[in-house]
Amino acid sequence: MIASAKVAGAVANRIHQPSVFGEILIGLLLGPTLLNVLGWPVFAPGGDREAAPLLPLIRDLAQIGVLLLMFVAGLETDLVQMRRVGKVAFWSAFGGVALPMIGGAATAVAFGLPLYWQGIFIGAILTATSVSISAQTLMEIGALKSPEGSTILGAAVIDDVMGIIVLSLVVALANASSAGMNWLALGIVALRVTIFFVAGIAAARFLTPMLRWASQLGVSQAVLAAALVVLFVYSWAAEYIGSVAAITGAYLAGVLVAQTEFKREVDAGIHPLTYSMFVPLFFISIGLQANGRELGPRAMFTIVLVLVAVVAKAIGCGVCARLFGFSTKASVRVGIGMISRGEVGLIVAGYGLANGLIGTDVFSASVVMVLATTMVTPPLMRLVFPPHEFTVTPVEETIVGPPEEGEPYPTTR
């Protein structure tokens, strides 16, 4: 699975798709949608096609992978840059979170799904833009440093945080609802969420002394081990104390560790095995858990969901950009540039599946939605960012200009 994920990622790169796209797609092909490898005799002893003894292990590793991934995302969140982002980017991000949220919930209700909590959860899956995909395409187009480009990047970063906040609220409210959804239950959940965030952020003052102490222990990899302990404790506390998702805790832990002097050491230590083992297994497991064959009865829902994901994000971001001072042309570019969804949407969908908030059918539709939005974003962006406007000012990155019509796109490496 690791091999197929990496090779598929490389193939996707060759055809100018992000490697995430290839990794999810190959997972989908290996899963019950097409090959159902986990049912092969070599994996299922005794030829029992239903028993898939590997799946629980892969699911566990993928879950740890998700925590590691969100921790790294937190580590790499640049709080300083976020504060510097202009109000256009902030409100674009806001519009691009609110409208897909409402659109997703409305779509679910229109197709007969209950608003609480399946509908609202589907809305939450549609919120977060993928920073990496937008950045990659902007780089290939040569528009990374344009006002639209930097607005898209800034908005995509804020968007991740907003996505996490939306997820936290939805999970907390769903928890309150399972406890009766009266004012008392709501009050208790609100209190728990507050306690988690206040205590979690207040505890950050002990991070630097703790990591410094670990660095002097003299045992192997003590700083990284301490960071992992922080990651797992915050993840645990997010669920058990804060009644929000564990990934919220992992992300918060990453953001807080990034403020210490050990950020580089932790980042460098956690990257290799995370990106060589856990993350490929996570993307493959997404495909393994999805089942395209179940989409038959949900074909219409899936198509509408993809359309809503594309249109709501583009309009939500675009209109807000227009309202806060961008020209119509630039606003359309910002809206289009924010369409792609990625890891965070899948992580949210995986959380919903694991906790019974959505079924396999909705999960599979979400996977298709992520693949489709990722696929349409680069060509749509090339349409609204005309080459002649953006080749004139090459910037310091290894940016290549757009190729001639009909020529293969050069790689950015």
Next chain:
Amino acid sequence: MIASAKVAGAVANRIHQPSVFGEILIGLLLGPTLLNVLGWPVFAPGGDREAAPLLPLIRDLAQIGVLLLMFVAGLETDLVQMRRVGKVAFWSAFGGVALPMIGGAATAVAFGLPLYWQGIFIGAILTATSVSISAQTLMEIGALKSPEGSTILGAAVIDDVMGIIVLSLVVALANASSAGMNWLALGIVALRVTIFFVAGIAAARFLTPMLRWASQLGVSQAVLAAALVVLFVYSWAAEYIGSVAAITGAYLAGVLVAQTEFKREVDAGIHPLTYSMFVPLFFISIGLQANGRELGPRAMFTIVLVLVAVVAKAIGCGVCARLFGFSTKASVRVGIGMISRGEVGLIVAGYGLANGLIGTDVFSASVVMVLATTMVTPPLMRLVFPPHEFTVTPVEETIVGPPEEGEPYPTTR
């Protein structure tokens, strides 16, 4: 668990024990022997003290950790140095493998356990010396570069390989035995072992091209991912094709990857998360799986096993060293220096427990044996390596002289 392992390792270092010692001991204290943390309400929902939902996950992670650990051991096996090791070291290692093997099996039989395969397996657990513990103590004594010191180190390295070979033979024979133990079954197993090793070593010629190809894929951590694929494929093939233990395959994969130009990159990438997460969980899980309370009826057996482990290793190594040219005094030193057991013994014992070759009682006795041999080695070595002989020639490493009588030993860092 990661936190307790690392802190216990650091405490062990302070009192001049290897950190492994602290990590196993804390696992034993956290396990059913004393605290039984996995039965605590916070881990066992509903207060069910028997249900320990974390244990399968920890066991899975520990198993992956064992494969990673053996892979790293293989990576760091210096084939060039092994070929240069003198015949004294080679035959000392041989004696130190053969005698504990026989002694362990005889002890088992004396206590009413069947020779096949429990007795022979107990023998196999006693074979491998821990390189790291011997090296650490030699360094503290200042005798690392003495003839005895380099013989101990050389023998300890060869010893690991012999331990792996013994384990492979025992597992293969046990597999043949479960298939009826006739000549046909034996022949098939012999053929499978041969095919695995011949094909595995022959396939090594494709390693460099494959890793080079991976390094040009352009996706994140592709070389490390390829090395992991090699590791897991060899581990799988060891069991399913070679009818030997998966750890044999992991070790072989490490030795073969070490011959390529990517050794450093793989080693550097695999170290951080392995030593911060997987290895501490492995050592803790050893303690969690053991149960000191079961040792009551096996108290006599455990004591005798520890004595046999100490005496058989010392005599086996010492007599062979004497036979191949060392003085009696030097031979005693070599024998004493080889007593400590470590990771490999525990990995072998864990394999036996997981595959039903030994019960929890024998497993717990083996854990006590590893702890006891580790604990007695440093003081015994200080007894036979008198300080006045070894302080005169400090070598280039950060070696500290032996302390004054009654003074605390200084750390080597």
